[in-house]
Amino acid sequence: MAVNKNENQINKIIGIASLKEGLSALKMSELHNIRKKLQIKNISSLKKAELIQYLAEAIPFLLKNIISQFDERRLFLIKNIIAKKGVISAKNVEIEEMEYFHKTGFMFTGLRNGDPIVMIPLELVPSLGEIVKDETILADVKRNTEWIKITRGLLYYYGTVPHNELMNLVEKYTPIRPDYLAFNHVIFDAMEYYQEIYIDRYGYSYWEVLDPLVILKEQASRKNIDYYPFLKKQLLEAGETDYVEHPSGYSQLISLFTQEYRMPKREAMELVEDCIMQVKLDHRPSQLLQFLQTQLTFESLEAVQRLMDVLVLLMNNTRQWYLKGYTSVELSTQEKNALLPLPNKKGEVISLHTRQRVGRNDPCSCGSGKKFKKCCGK
Numbered sequence: 001m002a003v004n005k006n007e008n009q010i011n012k013i014i015g016i017a018s019l020k021e022g023l024s025a026l027k028m029s030e031l032h033n034i035r036k037k038l039q040i041k042n043i044s045s046l047k048k049a050e051l052i053q054y055l056a057e058a059i060p061f062l063l064k065n066i067i068s069q070f071d072e073r074r075l076f077l078i079k080n081i082i083a084k085k086g087v088i089s090a091k092n093v094e095i096e097e098m099e100y101f102h103k104t105g106f107m108f109t110g111l112r113n114g115d116p117i118v119m120i121p122l123e124l125v126p127s128l129g130e131i132v133k134d135e136t137i138l139a140d141v142k143r144n145t146e147w148i149k150i151t152r153g154l155l156y157y158y159g160t161v162p163h164n165e166l167m168n169l170v171e172k173y174t175p176i177r178p179d180y181l182a183f184n185h186v187i188f189d190a191m192e193y194y195q196e197i198y199i200d201r202y203g204y205s206y207w208e209v210l211d212p213l214v215i216l217k218e219q220a221s222r223k224n225i226d227y228y229p230f231l232k233k234q235l236l237e238a239g240e241t242d243y244v245e246h247p248s249g250y251s252q253l254i255s256l257f258t259q260e261y262r263m264p265k266r267e268a269m270e271l272v273e274d275c276i277m278q279v280k281l282d283h284r285p286s287q288l289l290q291f292l293q294t295q296l297t298f299e300s301l302e303a304v305q306r307l308m309d310v311l312v313l314l315m316n317n318t319r320q321w322y323l324k325g326y327t328s329v330e331l332s333t334q335e336k337n338a339l340l341p342l343p344n345k346k347g348e349v350i351s352l353h354t355r356q357r358v359g360r361n362d363p364c365s366c367g368s369g370k371k372f373k374k375c376c377g378k
Contacts, residue, residue, distance in 0.1 A: 015086030019121045020056040022108040031055065034105040038062055059105045060124065064131050066104055069182075069189045071145040075132060078107075081120050082129050090116035096195040103192065146174050147183055148190045149239025155197050155204060156238045156245075158219075158227060159280065159321025160212040162203040173232045194241060208277055209321070218282075218322040228325030244273050247327070249314030256310055260303070261296050271295060275311065279318040285311065 016022045023031065031051050035043060043054055059066075067075070081088050090098060090109065093116070101107040101118055108119045120128065131137055150173050155161060161169060167176055167183065176183045187204075191197055198205055202212040209215060230238075237243065250272060257268035271292075278288055288311060289304070298304050316329040323331055 015119045016108060016121050018056070018123050019059060019106060020052060022106070022119070022121055023052045023055055025108070026102060030102060033103060037103055038066070038105060055105060060127065063106060063124070063127060064134070064137065066106070067128075067131055068137055068140045069144065069186050070141055071148050071186075071190065072141055073145075074193065075141050077118065078120070078128060079132050081107075081118060082125055082132065086122045086125055087112070087117050087119045090118050093118065097193060100193045143174075143179075144186045144190075146236070147176070147186055148194075150174060150232070150235045151187055151190075151204070151239070152194075152197055152206075153230070153235030153238035153243075155206040156243060157230065157235075157319050157321075157325040159209050160203050160205040160215040160219075162216065163199075166204050169227065173235060196241065206321075208280075210281065215321050219324050222324065225324055225326065225331065228319065228323075228330075230325065244276060245319065247276070247314060247317035247319070249310055249312075249317060250276075252310045253314055256307065257296075260306070272314075275314060276318055279315050280321050282320065282322050285315060288315070 023034075026034075028048050028051075031048065032044065034055060035051070038059070040055075040058060043051065046054060067078070070078075077088070077093075089112075098109050098116065098118075101109055106120060106124055108121075110117050110119060147170065150170050151166065154166070154169055158169075167180065170176055170183075187197075188199075191199065196207045198207060200212060202216055205212045205215075238245065253272050253275070254265065254268045257263040257271060258265055263271070274291070275288055278291065283291075285308065289308065292307065292311075296307075298307070317327050319325050319327055
């Protein structure tokens, strides 16, 4: 470890001195994952010490290629680490991001005074300082950021897109064809970093999609409609991490929860987010009411009716995966589903005041460190 010798900071760890030191702390399987990610061949038989030495010599020459696949978020982090002499606090960094850093081969994580940190070997700081100012790299990073946001925005609204369709959809908003291999590398790298989209045999999906095949079958049954034609601005907004759309009914439902049910605003917003995601999953009004019965106490049928009036407004104006990004009000004039009757038996409705609720953005109770919505709340 590199040590600061200043009078007031004796023995304070400020980072790692060499790349070899950072690599030595990794497991053999992690080293091989780095080798595969960097497409380094014919060294799989090396022993750990030999593999570390090989990577420590090779990675500095690959830094420019590695960073050329990053987006603005990661470039900002690197610039911040450089400015902080090789180490920054990771208090505001998501656990998904922390899991990614060592896969780059030159970024490492650790603890300082019990708090998480992200480090870059001090020997790499000068060369990285030049790379992050390179005009070609900056252009690539800007392009990558747009690719990632548009892809994430499309999947937020469409849920699942077949392999052969995604590139066509993205290219409606930004050029890809000359660099389609680069596009694939950038999107796959972003999948590892953000963990907000995934790929399987059916196609690319937003991370909260439970069954891609069901969505694709429903979309295929609507041959008379194409994907909803979003504006580029809409997709860039939806491509932001943790984006949630605010359809008609959103603010009204929050007001109802906070005023009539005395719910804190943050908790009300998270509950509305839950409702929006259930609409995207094609849950019916009766299913949403059943869900809300586990969170609220209904005092009368009139209270249920007031809730359902606002809930149906939200549902009719939420963009749905099954409808290729359209809202039901845009595609259909079907009558509203019938309301569920208010339960008669005591104990069938759970009071908000007696049941502790875990918010979507709260730490998961399983101890993984991830947000509840990205862990047990999937």
